[in-house]
Amino acid sequence: MTSQAAPLTTGPVQVVGTGLLGTSIALCLSGQGVPVQLSDASPSALALARDMGAGEPVHDASPEPVVVVVATPPDVAGPVVLDMLRRHPAAVVTDVASVKAVIAAEVAAGADDGARARYVGSHPMAGRERSGAVAADADLFAGRPWVIAAHDGASAAATAAVRGLALDLGALPVPLAPQEHDDAVALVSHIPQLAASLVASRLVDAPEAALSLAGQGLRDVTRIAASDPRLWAAILAGNAGPVAAGLRELRADLDALIAGLDRAAAEGPLAPGAMGAVSAVVSAGNTGVGRVPGKHGGAPRRYATVQVLVPDEPGELGRLFGEVGEIGVNIEDLLLEHSAGARVGIAHLSVVPAAAAGLEQELTTRGWRVVAE
Amino acid sequence: MTSQAAPLTTGPVQVVGTGLLGTSIALCLSGQGVPVQLSDASPSALALARDMGAGEPVHDASPEPVVVVVATPPDVAGPVVLDMLRRHPAAVVTDVASVKAVIAAEVAAGADDGARARYVGSHPMAGRERSGAVAADADLFAGRPWVIAAHDGASAAATAAVRGLALDLGALPVPLAPQEHDDAVALVSHIPQLAASLVASRLVDAPEAALSLAGQGLRDVTRIAASDPRLWAAILAGNAGPVAAGLRELRADLDALIAGLDRAAAEGPLAPGAMGAVSAVVSAGNTGVGRVPGKHGGAPRRYATVQVLVPDEPGELGRLFGEVGEIGVNIEDLLLEHSAGARVGIAHLSVVPAAAAGLEQELTTRGWRVVAE
Structure with a gap:
C-alpha cells in the first residue's frame, strides 16, 4: 500500500493479465481494500497471483467492473481492449502497454465513439529485470511517472478515472498525447x-x-x-x-x-x-546525459555543491559547519566522503546556487581548501 | 591499505601524474610504508596529492626510484615513459594508460633493447566517475583486474616487479599481450x-x-x-x-x-x-550479456537457483530449510525476497547445479510451490 488516504478508485477493478505489471497493480489495489478481479490466459499464472493476495479470479457471477486494466503483452493489448469495451459497456478501460498510438488507432478502428470515449491508454514507467507475478510488488509504481495518454475522443470522466488509478498506485500522472508518448x-x-x-x-x-x-x-x-x-x-x-x-x-x-x-x-x-x-x-x-533526471525523477540538480577538504582530526567538521553558519549560508544537504588511506575527508555542502561562489571565496579566505568538482 | 603482509615493492616508487590513478596508487603504497615520490605538471594538483598523504614531491636530492609509475594522460604516456627510462637507468618503468600497443611501439622506437627490457606497460581496470586527486582512494584497485601487458622484449624481472606492484595495490594481475589487451x-x-x-x-x-x-x-x-x-x-x-x-x-x-x-x-x-x-x-x-562477469568479477553464476514461494507465517522458512536438509541438498547461498503487499515471500536457494532439478521435484512433491526464474 502506498497511500494512506482512501483510494480514488472504488472498484471493482478487473485486471486482465497477471504478469509483473498486472499483479503489481492488483496487489496494491487489494492492499487498499479495492475489490480486484483477475484474469489470465494461463491458469498457473492466475493461481500464483491469487496466492500472492492480488485478488480473486473473475467468474460468471463477478460484479461488473468499474475499471478494466489490460496488462497483456503489447501485441494483443488492442484486441483485448476492444473486447473489454464490448463486454463491460459501462466500464472505463485502460491498458498499460509501452506503446500508445497504435493501440489508440486500433480502438478508433474497432469501437464506436461512445465506447471509444471510455478508453484511455496509459503507461507506467516502471519495471523490473524479472518478469511475471513472482516479481510483482505493490510498491512498484511508487513515485514513478505514469503516462495518461488520452486520445482526442476520450471522455473527461474516463481520463480522470485512469489518472485516479495511477494516483492510487502511488505514481505521478504525466499527461501526453499518444504520439508524443511514443x-x-x-x-x-x-x-x-x-x-x-x-x-x-x-x-x-x-x-x-x-x-x-x-x-x-x-x-x-x-x-x-x-x-x-x-x-x-x-x-x-x-x-x-x-x-x-x-x-x-x-x-x-x-x-x-x-x-x-x-x-x-x-x-x-x-x-x-x-x-x-x-x-x-x-x-x-x-x-x-546532463539532461537525464536524477534518481528521484526531479531535476538533475537543485543545489550547488561546494567541496571542502576537512582534515581527519576531531572537531574539524564542527568547526567547518560553525564557520559556514557565521558566513550566513544554510547547508541544505551534506555528503561526507572519506577516501581510504587519505588524511583528509571531503565535505560536499549542498547550498542554494546563488550562495555557492560567495561561500567558496569566504571559506578560502578563512583558510579552508575548497576543491573543484 | 589493502594488504596485511609486507609489500612486495620496496621502493622508492616515483609516481608521475597525480590524477585519480596516480594519487590512488601513491596513497595505497604510502599507507604500507613504501616511500613515494610525486611529480605533476600542475603544482596545485601536486600539492593536493601531498596534502592527502600520498607522498612527497620529487626533488633534486630524491633517491633513485626502483619503480616509476607513469600515470599521465594516455596521449603523453609514451614520451614520458621514454624520458623516465633515460633519467632512471636502473628503474623498472610502467604506465597505467588504457591503451598498450601504441605505447609499446613508441618505446620500441625510442629506446634501446636494454632500456626497453625495463618497461612493462600495465592497465588497472578501475576508475571513478570523478577525476583528479580529490577522488583518489587507496582502495580503488582492491579486487580489480590489473592487466600486465609485457611486450616480447620485457625482462622477467621487470614483469615480476610490475606484477608485484599490482598485488601490493590489492589488484588481480591479468597477463595479456599489448595487442590482446587493446x-x-x-x-x-x-x-x-x-x-x-x-x-x-x-x-x-x-x-x-x-x-x-x-x-x-x-x-x-x-x-x-x-x-x-x-x-x-x-x-x-x-x-x-x-x-x-x-x-x-x-x-x-x-x-x-x-x-x-x-x-x-x-x-x-x-x-x-x-x-x-x-x-x-x-x-x-x-x-x-550472459557472458559479462558479475559484480565480484567471477563467473556469472556458479550455483543454480531454486525459487520457492514461502507463506508469510512464522516457522515456514524454518520448515523449508529443514526439508531441504532432509532431501540432502546443501544451501550454498540464500536470498529472501518479500514483495510489498504480497502474502508470500520468495526464497532463492543457491545450490550446486547438479542438485537443482532433483530439489525442485522433491520440494514440489512435498507441496512447496517452486516458481520459474
Whole structure:
C-alpha cells in the first residue's frame, strides 16, 4: 500500500493479465481494500497471483467492473481492449502497454465513439529485470511517472478515472498525447534498449580474457540487454517509425565516428579531423546525459555543491559547519566522503546556487581548501 | 591499505601524474610504508596529492626510484615513459594508460633493447566517475583486474616487479599481450563508452516531457556518457583500429535493425521478416550479456537457483530449510525476497547445479510451490 488516504478508485477493478505489471497493480489495489478481479490466459499464472493476495479470479457471477486494466503483452493489448469495451459497456478501460498510438488507432478502428470515449491508454514507467507475478510488488509504481495518454475522443470522466488509478498506485500522472508518448519512449527507452543489445551482441564471440576485464561501465551499459526478445519485438513493432528515425540519427553519428577512427588508424591520431568526431560525440553525450533526471525523477540538480577538504582530526567538521553558519549560508544537504588511506575527508555542502561562489571565496579566505568538482 | 603482509615493492616508487590513478596508487603504497615520490605538471594538483598523504614531491636530492609509475594522460604516456627510462637507468618503468600497443611501439622506437627490457606497460581496470586527486582512494584497485601487458622484449624481472606492484595495490594481475589487451578493451570499454555517448546524444534536443519519463534503464545505459571528451579522444586515438572494427560490426546489426523497423512501419508488424531483426539483436544481446562477469568479477553464476514461494507465517522458512536438509541438498547461498503487499515471500536457494532439478521435484512433491526464474 502506498497511500494512506482512501483510494480514488472504488472498484471493482478487473485486471486482465497477471504478469509483473498486472499483479503489481492488483496487489496494491487489494492492499487498499479495492475489490480486484483477475484474469489470465494461463491458469498457473492466475493461481500464483491469487496466492500472492492480488485478488480473486473473475467468474460468471463477478460484479461488473468499474475499471478494466489490460496488462497483456503489447501485441494483443488492442484486441483485448476492444473486447473489454464490448463486454463491460459501462466500464472505463485502460491498458498499460509501452506503446500508445497504435493501440489508440486500433480502438478508433474497432469501437464506436461512445465506447471509444471510455478508453484511455496509459503507461507506467516502471519495471523490473524479472518478469511475471513472482516479481510483482505493490510498491512498484511508487513515485514513478505514469503516462495518461488520452486520445482526442476520450471522455473527461474516463481520463480522470485512469489518472485516479495511477494516483492510487502511488505514481505521478504525466499527461501526453499518444504520439508524443511514443516519440518520447523511443528516445528514453526503445533506442537505449537496442543500443544495449547491440553492445552486448559484440561480446558473444569475445575471448574469455576480454570478459575478465569487464567493469561497472560495461555492466551498466548492457544490463537491460537481458530483456525478453519476444516482448521487445512486440513493443518495437508498435513503435517502428519513431525508433527507426532515432536509429538513423544515431547511425549518422556512428558513420562519422568510424570515418574519424579510420583516419586515425591510417594516418595517425594527429591527422586533421581524425579525433574530432570522437570528441564531438562524447561532448554531445555529456550534454545529453546532463539532461537525464536524477534518481528521484526531479531535476538533475537543485543545489550547488561546494567541496571542502576537512582534515581527519576531531572537531574539524564542527568547526567547518560553525564557520559556514557565521558566513550566513544554510547547508541544505551534506555528503561526507572519506577516501581510504587519505588524511583528509571531503565535505560536499549542498547550498542554494546563488550562495555557492560567495561561500567558496569566504571559506578560502578563512583558510579552508575548497576543491573543484 | 589493502594488504596485511609486507609489500612486495620496496621502493622508492616515483609516481608521475597525480590524477585519480596516480594519487590512488601513491596513497595505497604510502599507507604500507613504501616511500613515494610525486611529480605533476600542475603544482596545485601536486600539492593536493601531498596534502592527502600520498607522498612527497620529487626533488633534486630524491633517491633513485626502483619503480616509476607513469600515470599521465594516455596521449603523453609514451614520451614520458621514454624520458623516465633515460633519467632512471636502473628503474623498472610502467604506465597505467588504457591503451598498450601504441605505447609499446613508441618505446620500441625510442629506446634501446636494454632500456626497453625495463618497461612493462600495465592497465588497472578501475576508475571513478570523478577525476583528479580529490577522488583518489587507496582502495580503488582492491579486487580489480590489473592487466600486465609485457611486450616480447620485457625482462622477467621487470614483469615480476610490475606484477608485484599490482598485488601490493590489492589488484588481480591479468597477463595479456599489448595487442590482446587493446582488442579486449575495445569490446568491454571503448565501444560501450561510445554507444553510451551515442544514446545520450539523442537526448540533446529531446522535449522535457520525454526526459521526465526516463527510468533506471536509460540512466544505466548513459551513465558513462558523462566522461571527459578530451580524455576519450586521446584513449581512442591509441586504439582506433580495433574500435573501428567493432563499430563496423555494430553498424551491420544496426542496418539490419533499421531495415526491419522500416518494413514494420511501412507494411505492418506482421510483414515477413519485419521484426525478426529486432528479435535477433535482442537475442544475441541476451547471449552477450550472459557472458559479462558479475559484480565480484567471477563467473556469472556458479550455483543454480531454486525459487520457492514461502507463506508469510512464522516457522515456514524454518520448515523449508529443514526439508531441504532432509532431501540432502546443501544451501550454498540464500536470498529472501518479500514483495510489498504480497502474502508470500520468495526464497532463492543457491545450490550446486547438479542438485537443482532433483530439489525442485522433491520440494514440489512435498507441496512447496517452486516458481520459474
